[in-house]
Amino acid sequence: MKIRMKAAALLLTCMMLLSLMSFGCAETPKESGQKDGQGSTASDPLGIAGSADEALQDWSIYDKLIDEIRSEQDSQKRIILMHKAEDILMDTGAICPLFSWNARGYYWKTPLNGFYFPPLIGPIFTHTTGTADGILRVRQHPFSTLDPDLLEDVSQRSILLHLFAGLCEIDENNCLKPDLAENIEISEDGLTWTFTLKPDLKWSNGDKLDANDFVYAWKRGADKTIGNPYSSLFSSIEGYPDRLNIKASEDGRTLTVKLVRFCPYFLMLTAMPAFVPLPQKVIEAAEQQSGDPFAWTETGTMVTNGPFKVKSWEPNVLLDMVRNENYHRANEVTLDELIVHCEAVDSSFYQKYIDGEYDFIEFRGQGDYSQLPPYEEHHSVPWALGAVYLSFNINNQELFGKMTPQEAKTLRQALCLLIDRKALAAAAIGSEDDASSTLIPPGVSDGSGNGEQFRSNSEDYRYPIQDPPGYYPLKSDFTRAKELLQSLGYRFTDEGKLSPETPLHLKFTALEVAKDFLPNVVEQFESYGISCETEYCNFETYMKQRQEGDFMVSLSQWGMDYNDPLNLLENYTSDSTHNECGFGR
The missing domain is CATH 3.40.190.10 (Periplasmic binding protein-like II)
Known part of the structure; x- marks a missing residue:
C-alpha cells in the first residue's frame, strides 16, 4: 500500500513547516536554583568530562555514532544520540563557537x-x-x-x-x-x-x-x-x-x-x-x-x-x-x-x-x-540558520606537536574560555544576543517534527550551562582558562598576561570577507599576551588549506542545508570533506 501525494505531502509538509518556522523559538528557561556551568570544574571546564577522550584515540567511534543517528527512527533516541555527538565534538575543544548568524x-x-x-x-x-x-x-x-x-x-x-x-x-x-x-x-x-x-x-x-x-x-x-x-x-x-x-x-x-x-x-x-x-x-x-x-x-x-x-x-x-x-x-x-x-x-x-x-x-x-x-x-531578514566558530586543526604540529592528546585538548578548551562571545557578536553583527557557545545554532529543529528546537534543555538532556543552553560562558572566563594554561606549564605576569618565558602563538586563516571581523578575535587573544597572525584567502585557497590541513586555526561559518542537527554533526566524520579539524586523520 502506498500513501498518495495528498496525504503524504500534507504530513511531510507540516513536519517541514514546523522545522522551517522554528527560527526564533524561545530558549528553555533556567530552573530555579540551577547555576550556569553546573557540574564543571577547572579540570573539566565543560562539565562533560571524557566525552571525546576515547573518540580522539579512535574516531571510528564518532563515525559509528553518526551512522546510528542516520538509521535511528525513534525521534527521542535520535535526539539523545545527536546530543552525544555534539558533546564529543565540543569536548575536543577543536570547535570554538562564537555566535549564530540567522539573519x-x-x-x-x-x-x-x-x-x-x-x-x-x-x-x-x-x-x-x-x-x-x-x-x-x-x-x-x-x-x-x-x-x-x-x-x-x-x-x-x-x-x-x-x-x-x-x-x-x-x-x-x-x-x-x-x-x-x-x-x-x-x-x-x-x-x-x-x-x-x-x-x-x-x-x-x-x-x-x-x-x-x-x-x-x-x-x-x-x-x-x-x-x-x-x-x-x-x-x-x-x-x-x-x-x-x-x-x-x-x-x-x-x-x-x-x-x-x-x-x-x-x-x-x-x-x-x-x-x-x-x-x-x-x-x-x-x-x-x-x-x-x-x-x-x-x-x-x-x-x-x-x-x-x-x-x-x-x-x-x-x-x-x-x-x-x-x-x-x-x-x-x-x-x-x-x-x-x-x-x-x-x-x-x-x-x-x-x-x-x-x-x-x-x-x-x-x-x-x-x-x-x-x-x-x-x-534584517532571518532566512538562514548559521553558525560562526573557530576550527582548530588538531594535527597541526606547530601548536600541538609536542603535546599529548589530553594536553592539546586542554589547551584548546582554555583558548575557548578566553573569548568574550557577546563582544564579538556585537562587533560582527550588531547584536550580543546572538552570541552562542554551541555548535548547533538556535532555531535548528530537533528533527522530531514537533516544532521543538534542538538547543534546549529537557528531562533527558541538559547542557553544561543552562541559560542560555551552551558549553562555554558567553563572557570570558579568564580564571578557569588561566588554571588550565598553568596546568600545561604556561606562566602569567602580574598583569594577567602570558609570560614571555612561555609564549603562545596563533595563526588564523579566514576568507577575505572576514577582514572586518577577525581582528576582533585577534584583539581578544592578544589582550592576554598571546601573539597572533592572520592570513586572508580567496575561497579556492581557503577550502584547499582546510581540506589539506594546511592551517592552524580557521574562522569557519556554516549555513544549514536542511533543518536538522545531523547536517552539521555529519561534517566531522573521518571521510567528510568538511572535517577541517582533521578528526580521524
Missing part, C-alpha cells in the same frame, strides 16, 4: 516588491515588481561557479535556484510544495519515493527534460571524485555513494528513489540546488570538447531549466540572466532580466547602490561606512 542584512530600493526569502535559501526575485525597466540589478557575495555540484557559499543557493528548478520548491509563504513533480507517492515504510513529473518539461535550449536528468544529476552529485563538498546530502539514498538506487521509468515520466533509512527531511532536500536535474548531453559534450567536466557552465554553453537562463557570465564579476521562455511557469516570471554583480567588495560598495547602479545589495559588514544608504532601506 542577513540587506538594502533595497523602496519601490521593489514581490521577492521573498525562503528559509535556508535566501532571496528569490522571480516575481519582483517595481523596477523601472524590467531589469533588477543585484549585488551579491563573490562566487566563481554555476555548477550546482560545486556550491561555494550559502548565499549562492538562491542564485542557482533562479537558473534551475527541482522536484519541489519553497514558495513565498514558506510552504514546501511540488514544482516539477506532478505527483509524489511514498511507501508505507517511508523508504520508497516515487515522483511523477509534469508533462512536456524542457531545458532552456528546447531539449526534453525527464526523470533521466535527475538520475544523472543525483549520481553525479553523490560522486565524491568530482569534488562536490555536499555529496553527503545524498547519503540517505540506498547505494550511496557509488550506486544510488534511483531509477527512471521507460517513458521518463517517473523517478523512483529507494532510501536506506526513513529521512524526515528528504522532501526538503528536493527543493535544494544539490537535487536539481542536470543536462547530461550538454555536460558530456562540453567535457569531451574541452577536457573540463565543468566547462558546460560557460557563456554560450550553459543550459538551465529554471526561471532564467544565462546571457553572460564572468566568474567573480558578473552574471547576467534573462527570462527562460521554456521554463514550465514562464508566465509567472515578472522580470525580463536579472543582473548579479559578484565582484569583490571595494570602498565604493554602498555609493554604487546610492547612485542607482545596484537595486538590491547584501550587507556584509564591509565597505565605506561613511556612505551608508538611507536607514529606511535597510532590512
